[in-house]
Amino acid sequence: LVSNHYFLLSHDGGNTYEDVTPDKFYMGEAASIMTLTRLVQHPTDPNTLLVLSDPWGIYQSPDFGQTWNRLTYEIVPEHIGYHPLNPKIIYASGEDEYFSWVLNISYDSGLTWQYNPPYSSGDNCVNRIAFHPTDPDRWIVGGSGVVYTSDDNGHTWDIQDFSGDGLRDGLWAFTAYDSNNSDIVYMAGRTSDKIEIMCSTDGGKTWSVPQTEP
DSSP states (O other): OEETTEEEEOSSTTSSOEEOOOHHHHHTTTTSOOEEEEEEEOSSOTTOEEEEEETTEEEEESSTTSSOEEOOSSOOOSEEEEOSSOTTOEEEEEEOTTSBEEEEEESSTTSSOEEOOSSSSOBOOOOOOEEOSSOTTOEEEEOBSEEEEESSTTSSOEEEEOTTSSSSOSEEEEEEEETTEEEEEEEEEEOSSOEEEEEESSTTSSOOOOEEEO
């Protein structure tokens, strides 16, 4: 479990916790306290963890948090994750302080990073990526009034821009494939006054009118 300034570990299913925060996460290797905002576990090696720290970047542990190596210095996104079928691929996505997209992808377990945003410039965001359950090259992710899809592991992107249609122009924050039918994709998000969910039955090519809740 990750909280502000603390790394907590439970050995009894969450009834009790101990603080196992490494010193570097208190000092941030720069004499200031960090905030730990995301924790991700490797899909096939449970001892390997990723953690996102603000403002000092992404760290990886090969031994379930006993030691940590910094993978990035300058990338401070909102979302991090492993490709579930090819965990050498790690992504970091979100938006920066100028409301422009952040999408950095490593194809070599974090040794090097490529900046692969859907647009070359502009104001938007790239939220949490969903990976096709059987085709490892296909990715889909939402932004503000847009849906991005990639068929080549995030190297290039196709964009559906809904910002002017008045129906699908919310902030699409969460994407998921149906576990029983990979042609069905769900996208959840919000506008200023309601929560929205829309569905695609053709793998993300077209989308339903969103269902809304106040």
